[in-house]
Amino acid sequence: MVKYNPFNWILMILSSLVLLFILAPLAGMFLHTNGKEFLETVSDKEVQQSIWLTLWVSFAATFLFAFGSVPLAWLLARKKFPLKNIVQGIIDLPIVLPHTAAGLAVLGFISRDGFLGKAADLIGLTLINNPAGIALAMAFVSIPFLINSARDGFAAVPERLEKAALTLGASHTRVFFTISMPLAWRSIVTGFIMMFARGMSEFGAVVIVAYHPMIAPVLIYERFSSFGLKYARPASVLFIIVALAVFILLRLISVRRKEIHLLPDAEA
Amino acid sequence: MLKLENIYKKLGNFALSGISMDIPEGEYYVLLGRSGSGKTQLLELIAGLNEPDSGEIWIDNEDITNKKIQKRKIGLVFQDYAIFPNMTVFGNIAYSLRCRKFDKKEIDKKVRLIADELNIAHLLDRFTHNLSGGELQRVALARTLVTSPKVLLLDEPLASIDASLKDDIKRTFRQLNRKGLTIVHVTHDYSEAISLASRVGVIHNGRIIQEGSPEEVFRKPVNKFVARYAGIRNFFRAKFVEEDGNWKACCDGNLAFNILPGSYPSEGLLIVRSDAVKIQCSEPAGDYKNCFKGIIKEIVPSEFGMELMIDAGEKFYVDISANEFKMQNLNELSDVWITFPPEAGIVLQGTG
Numbered sequence: 001m002v003k004y005n006p007f008n009w010i011l012m013i014l015s016s017l018v019l020l021f022i023l024a025p026l027a028g029m030f031l032h033t034n035g036k037e038f039l040e041t042v043s044d045k046e047v048q049q050s051i052w053l054t055l056w057v058s059f060a061a062t063f064l065f066a067f068g069s070v071p072l073a074w075l076l077a078r079k080k081f082p083l084k085n086i087v088q089g090i091i092d093l094p095i096v097l098p099h100t101a102a103g104l105a106v107l108g109f110i111s112r113d114g115f116l117g118k119a120a121d122l123i124g125l126t127l128i129n130n131p132a133g134i135a136l137a138m139a140f141v142s143i144p145f146l147i148n149s150a151r152d153g154f155a156a157v158p159e160r161l162e163k164a165a166l167t168l169g170a171s172h173t174r175v176f177f178t179i180s181m182p183l184a185w186r187s188i189v190t191g192f193i194m195m196f197a198r199g200m201s202e203f204g205a206v207v208i209v210a211y212h213p214m215i216a217p218v219l220i221y222e223r224f225s226s227f228g229l230k231y232a233r234p235a236s237v238l239f240i241i242v243a244l245a246v247f248i249l250l251r252l253i254s255v256r257r258k259e260i261h262l263l264p265d266a267e268a
Numbered sequence: 269m270l271k272l273e274n275i276y277k278k279l280g281n282f283a284l285s286g287i288s289m290d291i292p293e294g295e296y297y298v299l300l301g302r303s304g305s306g307k308t309q310l311l312e313l314i315a316g317l318n319e320p321d322s323g324e325i326w327i328d329n330e331d332i333t334n335k336k337i338q339k340r341k342i343g344l345v346f347q348d349y350a351i352f353p354n355m356t357v358f359g360n361i362a363y364s365l366r367c368r369k370f371d372k373k374e375i376d377k378k379v380r381l382i383a384d385e386l387n388i389a390h391l392l393d394r395f396t397h398n399l400s401g402g403e404l405q406r407v408a409l410a411r412t413l414v415t416s417p418k419v420l421l422l423d424e425p426l427a428s429i430d431a432s433l434k435d436d437i438k439r440t441f442r443q444l445n446r447k448g449l450t451i452v453h454v455t456h457d458y459s460e461a462i463s464l465a466s467r468v469g470v471i472h473n474g475r476i477i478q479e480g481s482p483e484e485v486f487r488k489p490v491n492k493f494v495a496r497y498a499g500i501r502n503f504f505r506a507k508f509v510e511e512d513g514n515w516k517a518c519c520d521g522n523l524a525f526n527i528l529p530g531s532y533p534s535e536g537l538l539i540v541r542s543d544a545v546k547i548q549c550s551e552p553a554g555d556y557k558n559c560f561k562g563i564i565k566e567i568v569p570s571e572f573g574m575e576l577m578i579d580a581g582e583k584f585y586v587d588i589s590a591n592e593f594k595m596q597n598l599n600e601l602s603d604v605w606i607t608f609p610p611e612a613g614i615v616l617q618g619t620g
Contacts (some may be wrong), residue, residue: 167316167337
């Protein structure tokens with residue numbers, strides 16, 4: 001129960017202003033979109049395809065990169081190794097880079113002159129203007145969210161539980177899959193959702209790698225720059241609704257798992 | 269059975285050093301030490317969670333120093349049990365059997381058998397987050413024993429258990445040991461050592477400083493540290509002198525105690541067990557070798573009844589029963605006479 005002293009009033013007013021700052025533009029956008037325009041946008045094939053592309057490419061990027069990110073997160077949480085802080089800094093790098101710069105970096109990597117581009121070329125795949133290239137750009141800017149969240153999750157799993165499993169005859173792989181992963185599951189899923197959501201909303205890096213096929217943020221930008229605010233708004237509203245629905249759905253799935261109480265490791 | 273030879277392991281600023289132990293089959297060995305003395309690290313070395321920098325670990329004449337942790341046949345019960353919270357009690361106990369690829373029917377049979385033995389069969393389908401300390405301890409024991417270990421390592425197994433349940437768990441440990449299971453139990457509580465151990469080792473700063481039967485260790489502690497562990501509070505810095513074949517301990521506070529003849533250093537520490545010191549309200553009749561008048565300075569309730577601090581030129585701590593305390597009508601500042609026989613005095617070689 002919050003007591004209404006002057007300090008609490010100031011906190012509430014400042015907090016409300018911040019919430020208003022987030023909600024007001026979104027509410028404005030919803031209120032300025034009329035139903036007819038919105039329904040037309042819903043049935044617009046180009047918009048539908050664009051949103052679908054955004055969702056599945058971001059999901060695929062998150063899913064595929066999780067195979068490397070989750071073990072890396074475990075290593076960061078559990079092992080001491082030289083230059084660990086530098087490795088952690090490298091992981092956080094995409095968060096601080098301007099996203100257009102990140103896009104240029106990915107472009108250099110996946111273009112026909114780049115290492116990955118050349119390799120893809122060998123199997124007849126062009127990554128630029130291709131969903132695979134979009135996935136790489138999305139993953140590049142969003143992967144820290146998964147790694148950092150999973151790392152925090154693994155760090156919260158008491159090491160003695162893993163040790164106990166080892167003494168009971170489990171292999172390191174078995175310990176990882178039966179103890180570490182299930183106990184860090186909530187953080188891993190949260191990181192997965194954050195990476196997916198961040199990838200889905202990416203514009204700067206993706207637009208440099210692939211203008212076409214158009215993901216939703218590029219489509220919205222294209223409609224805005226070609227036809228103006230009024231024409232871009234219904235697509236934005238639709239994309240926000242779909243993104244929110246997916247986000248809520250994934251959250252619901254993740255919180256359905258039983259709450260597990262973890263005691264921290266006792267001091268030696 | 270279990271043999272450690274000159275184990276050395278550096279752990280940051282701390283090191284386990286020169287650890288040698290020889291524990292025969294069926295022994296209940298209690299390793300006693302303060303927190304931070306290296307007890308848990310030593311258990312982890314035996315279990316295989318860490319490898320020693322030097323030295324060897326043998327089980328049944330097999331060198332297991334570098335053997336894989338999964339193949340050692342050593343069971344370790346952690347201090348706070350380390351029960352897997354994502355599994356039911358059944359899942360916890362079955363874990364090691366699943367690792368060893370037992371078939372489903374056999375797992376079910378073995379789990380139910382051990383659960384019956386430890387009186388936790390009714391808990392098998394429950395998750396572990398609302399089990400009591402005693403129940404968790406039994407689950408941890410069952411989970412370890414189901415693997416039929418050659419040696420059971422217990423890390424402070426009674427530290428997180430309600431006092432009322434401790435006797436139950438101790439009885440279980442005794443029964444397991446009586447069935448022939450070799451147990452190494454580490455604790456900071458000397459009363460656990462007295463009630464359970466067939467042999468005691470005292471570890472301090474990564475070294476085992478004394479080893480022997482509980483009687484030997486607690487009656488003849490090698491230094492002040494061990495003596496404190498044995499609950500001894502009467503320490504006197506003294507010079508040891510011989511007069512006509514009789515030995516005296518001359519304390520800094522001018523008191524002189526008669527002690528048994530022996531070969532003593534010129535100076536050192538004398539300890540006197542509190543339970544060997546008797547008090548009387550009036551001057552005792554008879555020939556007492558050690559009899560001193562003092563004043564009661566402090567009266568504190570203790571697990572034995574009352575602990576009195578008496579100033580007789582040196583400070584004495586004396587335990588008496590609550591009944592005796594009432595009968596003698598003792599109060600703070602009462603005059604009393606304290607007596608103890610020469611054999612109650614034990615000379616420590618060092619002053620540490």
